[in-house]
Each structure stands twice: as structure tokens, then as C-alpha cells.
Amino acid sequence: MNPQVRELLNWGRTQLKTSESPELDASLLLAHVLGTDRLSLYTTPTPPTEDETARYRQLVRQRSNGRPVAYLVGFRDFWRHRFKTDPRALIPRPETELLVAKALEWAGNLATSSPIRVLDLCTGTGCVGISLALEKPDWKVTLADISWEALELAQENAALLGAKVTLTHSDLFQDLYGTWDLITANPPYLSPEETRSCLALGWGEPEIALNGGTLGTELLERLIAEAPSHLVPGGILLWEASPHQHRTFAMILDRLGLRMLGPWPDLSGNYRVWGMHT
Ligand SMILES: C[S@@+](CC[C@H](N)C(=O)[O-])C[C@H]1O[C@@H](n2cnc3c(N)ncnc32)[C@H](O)[C@@H]1O
Helix, strand or coil: CCHHHHHHHHHHHHHCCCCCCHHHHHHHHHHHHHCCCHHHHHCCCCCCCHHHHHHHHHHHHHHHCCCCHHHHHCEEEECCEEEECCCCCCCCCHHHHHHHHHHHHHHCCCCCCCCCEEEEECCCCCHHHHHHHHHCCCCEEEEEECCHHHHHHHHHHHHHHCCCEEEEECCCCCCCCCCEEEEEECCCCECHHHHHHHHHCCCCCCHHHCECCHHHCHHHHHHHHHHHHHEEEEEEEEEECCHHHHHHHHHHHHHHCCEEEEEEECCCCCEEEEEEEC
């Protein structure tokens, strides 16, 4: 490795020692400034210029103030694709890939002869719905969100990745007409207190993407109660939430007489995705 590259990476790692992944963050930021990928940092023979060094130091400082790497570099890899990210929407999280995996798995149980119709509610960057549309180009995928800014970003991602999707503005199902075979949703599911702590850490993500109302489950309760009238018979709703919310879902589904699917754990072993079908 070029000695100056090594020195900058070491400096960055030290500055970011309180972040979750100092080494990864420093290498992503340096690779971004040098217009290369992380692995090429090991083989690049040329030292960074003064300007590149200054830009890198500036990004490391912003990161150490809490700014997420995905906002600093402008993208996040999710499923098989690279999604544009900026403060208009939540940064896609690795655990949300489970929602995509379960949607693909459960779609195999749907009894439909025509193209499967999918609604990705609370779409944000569009990472879930766009990943599904790219996996299954014959599906008819609609992306919906209450945030116009998020929808704009989802549209940009669909265009960048060449996904054929329809975008709609809606407060959950309020402005949506019709029924779907499969509905996916990763709604905000933090409590107001949890949301405040995250914002205080400088995440910079939109509050509307984090705050799920009282106990974090207000929006989810609405989602589960309203979904059956927007699903075809035998249709499936899959959603992401927090492990500790499991009892709330069990109670709501019981009250509505609906059968729970899952929950399924993420790679850290925490319940992350639940489902139900009509
Ligand atoms: C946790 S983010 C998820 C974004 C994306 N699906 C993902 O997994 O990265 C939640 C999204 O729900 C949207 N949202 C919040 N309240 C909503 C509502 N009442 N109706 C529709 N979307 C809503 C937010 O704008 C945000 O984009």
C-alpha cells in the first residue's frame, strides 16, 4: 500500500474510533475522494494530492460529528444494487434485505396466474420495491410514500437502475385504489424518544422516516388493520419492525382474526420481519 494512503487511513481510523466501523468508514471515504473502490486503495501506486487529502480530512471530520457515510459518499449498496442516498430518505439498512428475501420466497405461494402486483409502502429510496422489480421484471410494482422528497429520490433510483415501477404519493393506503397480491413495508418504527436520541446523534435522516408514533407502533397498527382490504384473497403483507414489538403484532392479528407469518430473524438473530395473509 502507498505509505501516504496508509497514513491517511490510520489517521481516519483514529479520528473515527468511536464510530461502529472506523476502518471501513475511513476506507470508504478515502476511496470516494480518490474516485476508486476500497480494494484498489491497497494497490494504487500514486499518493493522494493535497486537495484530495484536504477533502478526505473534511469528510472524516463530518463523519466524526455523526454524519452517516452513505450521505457523505452519496450511495449505499443494498441487495444486488447501488442506491443513491441523501437526506431526502432513510439510508437502506442491511437487515431490510430480509424483507426482499421473504417477499421473493412468499411470492412463490401466491395463487395468481397473471403478473404479480406488488405494493411497496413507505418506500423511501425505493430499495425494497426496486430490488423486487429488478429481480422479477414481469411483476407490476408500485412504490408509495407520504414524503414527496423520498418519492423523488425513489424515482431517481428507479431511473438509474433501469427499474420499471409506478410511483404514488399516499399516506399509507389513503390515496391508493385497488388490491395487491403482495404488500411490503418498512415503516418508521421508533418511538418519539428513540427518534429524538437518533437525531441528537447527528444521523441527519428525516424524522418522518424514523418516528412510528407512540411505542413506535402507531403506524404499524394502522398498516396491519388497513392492509386486508387492499389485498386479494390469499394476498400477503410483509413488514419490518423492531424485535420488541412482537407482542403488539401478535395481539393485533389475534384481534383481527388474521394468521401471523414469521417472525423471521435478521443476521444478528433478532426478529425483524413479520407477515400475515388474508
Ligand atoms: C423506515 S423508512 C423506510 C424506507 C425504505 N423502505 C427502506 O427500507 O430503506 C420509512 C418511510 O416511510 C415513510 N412514511 C412515514 N409515514 C408514512 C405514512 N403515513 N404513509 C406512507 N409513508 C410514510 C417515510 O417517508 C419513509 O420514507
